Structure formats: structure tokens, C-alpha cells
Amino acid sequence: MSRRLLPLIFICWTFLACTGALASIKIVGRVMVPGDAPLSEAEITLTPLTDVMSRLLANESGQPKPEPIRALTDASGRYEIAAPHAGMWRVEVAAAGYAPLRTRLEPLIEPTVLDDGGLSPDVGLTVGVSDPEGRPVKDASVSVAIARGPRAFGGPPRHTTRGRCTTAEDGSVKLAHAERDVVSISVAAAGYPVRELDLRRGTSARVRL
Secondary structure, eight states: OOTTHHHHHHHHHHHHHHHHHHSOEEEEEEEEETTTEEOTTOEEEEEEOOOHHHHHHHHHHTOOOOOOEEEEOOTTSEEEEEESSSEEEEEEEEOTTEEOEEEEEEEEOSOEEOOOEEOEEBOOEEEEEEOTTSOBOTTOEEEEEEEOOSSOOSSSSOEEEEEEEEOOTTSEEEEOOBTTOOEEEEEEOTTSOOEEEEEOSOSEEEEEO
């Protein structure tokens, strides 16, 4: 191959790579509720995922936080949403009265059809956090991850974070929860090691640090 052609080939390859990275990528799926009924006007949110270093650099430079992309399901429960470029993204399905679902697309590089998002009624989950003496711990970080059930959402079986909140003055926090969810609860607070526990049934849990 002529050496004169190498720079031209490199430029063409770079152009195609950049064009592919900038092209929007469609994500489609369907939202259902118990009884195999489609749910209309459920909100679909697509949010870019960034690593810790990227978030720190963005905060220091004063860059605005990227706005999530939103869409609603139609009468048949179907939705279509587009990521503006390839990368790491989080998809969340939410509707009033139902526990939300989240999944990560790591990475999203091509048009994707997600499995049905099966929403379940929100029965609520209250987590109480206390110190070794039993006193409530304020501002403890509580996160909940759900193990996927028969109605998988988004792809391969794995845990997906449902929510992360901080405890109030009384050491408690309430999170969305579906009755049949098997959840893993993780609690972190300054001065204590992280505590984790699994909850297979019920709508409340107590965690002593």
C-alpha cells in the first residue's frame, strides 16, 4: 500500500468513527402491569451515566448537569426513545402508584429492544438505621437493589438499583417497593462500615450500624 494513502485512510476512518459516535440510537420497549395489561403514559427517562472523575471535573468547571431525555408510552404501552450518541445510559420506567424499574445499558452502541418492563404496585419500603446503641442515624445513605424476577427488564439477569436516599432526623427513609421484590439493602454512614442485608419479604427493615 502506498504511504500517500495512509493519511487519507486514517482521516476517513476517523470521520466514520466520529459519525457513528454522534448518530442517535433508538431504544424501544413496552410497559406492562399485572394482568398483562399495557400501561399508557408511563414515563421513560434516559439519563447518561458518568464516572466519578467526570462528575468531579464537570462540577469544578461549572458545567450544567445533562438533562435526561423523556418519553411516554402510547395506548399499547410501547415507547421509543433515542440516545443522541453511543455510551453508557440508564433507562427508568415510572408511573404513579407503581414501583419504578431501572436498567443500565453499558454500553449502548446499537438500536436496542428492551424486554417488557413489568411494573408492580408500590407498597413502600421503610428502612430504619440506628447506631450500636440503638439511636437513630441521620443522613445515612440507603440504597436498594432489586433482583430481577420472571419479567426481566433490559437484558441479562443482574441487580439494578431502584433508589438511593438519605435518612431523616428519626433515622428512617421510605423507598418505592414492589411486594414480591427480593431486595438487597446497603447502608453507609460516616464513621461506620457499610452494612448490607437482603430482604425477601415485608415492607420494613431495621439496620444497626
